[in-house]
Amino acid sequence: MKKLFFLLALVAAAAFPAGAQEIVKGAIEGVPAQGSYHPTYSSDGACSLPRNIILMIGDGVGLAQISAGYFANNEELTYANLKHMGWVTTKSATDFTTDSAASGTAYATGHKTYNYAVGVDVHKRPLANIPERVIRYGVISGIVTTDNMSGATPASFFAHQAGRQMKNEIWADLPSSVLKYFAAGSKEVFEATPQETQVAVKKVFTIVNSLDDPAIKAADRVGVLPPKKETGYIVNGRTDFLPRATRQAIDFLNERSKEDKGFFLMVEGARIDKACHDNDFPSAVKELLDFDKAIAEALKFADEDGNTLVVISADHETSGLAIWDGEPKKGNVEGVHISTSHTAIPVPIFSYGPHAQDFMGVQGNEQVAQKILKLLLR
Numbered sequence: 110m111k112k113l114f115f116l117l118a119l120v121a122a123a124a125f126p127a128g129a130q131e132i133v134k135g136a137i138e139g140v141p142a143q144g145s146y147h148p149t150y151s152s153d154g155a156c157s158l159p160r161n162i163i164l165m166i167g168d169g170v171g172l173a174q175i176s177a178g179y180f181a182n183n184e185e186l187t188y189a190n191l192k193h194m195g196w197v198t199t200k201s202a203t204d205f206t207t208d209s210a211a212s213g214t215a216y217a218t219g220h221k222t223y224n225y226a227v228g229v230d231v232h233k234r235p236l237a238n239i240p241e242r243v244i245r246y247g248v249i250s251g252i253v254t255t256d257n258m259s260g261a262t263p264a265s266f267f268a269h270q271a272g273r274q275m276k277n278e279i280w281a282d283l284p285s286s287v288l289k290y291f292a293a294g295s296k297e298v299f300e301a302t303p304q305e306t307q308v309a310v311k312k313v314f315t316i317v318n319s320l321d322d323p324a325i326k327a328a329d330r331v332g333v334l335p336p337k338k339e340t341g342y343i344v345n346g347r348t349d350f351l352p353r354a355t356r357q358a359i360d361f362l363n364e365r366s367k368e369d370k371g372f373f374l375m376v377e378g379a380r381i382d383k384a385c386h387d388n389d390f391p392s393a394v395k396e397l398l399d400f401d402k403a404i405a406e407a408l409k410f411a412d413e414d415g416n417t418l419v420v421i422s423a424d425h426e427t428s429g430l431a432i433w434d435g436e437p438k439k440g441n442v443e444g445v446h447i448s449t450s451h452t453a454i455p456v457p458i459f460s461y462g463p464h465a466q467d468f469m470g471v472q473g474n475e476q477v478a479q480k481i482l483k484l485l486l487r
């Protein structure tokens with residue numbers, strides 16, 4: 110009898126860990142292998158200062174999210190071809206477990222702040238972000254994301270608002286930003302902002318609704334805001350927006366940057382986090398694999414250019430994902446979510462190019478921005 114109680118207690122403990130919800134299992138099968146990009150490593154770890162820096166934030170991406178993509182893709186990922194790696198701790202100034210706004214602000218400014226803060230400090234005072242800091246040295250900037258432009262992560266790189274929910278105020282900060290290029294969601298969301306915001310944004314940026322719009326080529330400053338579906342979930346029909354916009358942003362900024370100055374680009378894979386909040390494991394894997402294609406685009410350019418640093422990390426982990434089982438050769442993998450929220454586990458950081466070695470070891474998210482600024486403020 111004692112044995113039976115012990116067994117029942119074990120089963121209950123496994124199903125309902127202390128303080129957590131019921132665990133949710135998910136599986137994806139038959140994922141077609143997409144290969145990976147194998148970099149040349151010729152500039153990797155060089156001691157020369159990088160001309161350009163591309164910061165890639167996989168929202169909600171912990172080791173298990175990367176591993177799920179790795180196993181689904183027949184034990185291969187562009188991520189996994191990189192040699193410089195470390196950990197990032199993500200706690201905010203007020204909470205052990207951060208939200209995307211506080212972590213985005215840490216990555217954008219080099220300062221910890223409170224959860225829900227967008228580009229402001231704990232006293233709600235504006236913090237200069239990387240684009241604002243580096244433009245004084247002639248370095249130009251851009252943003253690519255599968256979130257709306259007013260999402261917490263992209264907003265941290267151009268807006269200064271006390272709360273991430275202040276969407277209209279965040280959009281209204283866009284015209285006074287120093288960005289040269291952005292590609293984000295969406296046409297519908299932008300057209301729902303106040304008329305005066307739309308007029309002000311269009312005064313500064315050439316606004317187009319497709320990556321194929323010929324007006325992009327001639328524009329000095331451009332905003333690409335495609336229809337909702339094109340920046341939404343892959344499972345709802347998004348195709349190659351993220352890798353294509355990443356390459357377009359790189360080429361746009363590279364063509365317009367001064368010979369000796371260069372550019373800063375932030376690329377966010379936003380929907381890995383959102384899929385993990387929903388405990389939708391197959392969607393999370395598809396979003397991770399798409400983000401890996403965007404990483405490949407950044408690394409291809411880094412190899413062509415020889416003078417570009419690529420830093421890939423995350424703002425926090427989402428859902429306490431674990432890997433349960435898998436058959437990599439068949440593209441099958443199973444995961445378990447223990448939560449629908451963020452967790453405080455440190456996230457991996459990968460880097461490639463000159464000074465990639467600076468990002469090895471364990472560091473706070475705000476230190477990543479401090480290191481980027483140190484390399485660009487020259």
Ligand SMILES: [Zn+2]
Binds near residue numbers: 169209383386427451
């Ligand atoms: Zn989230």
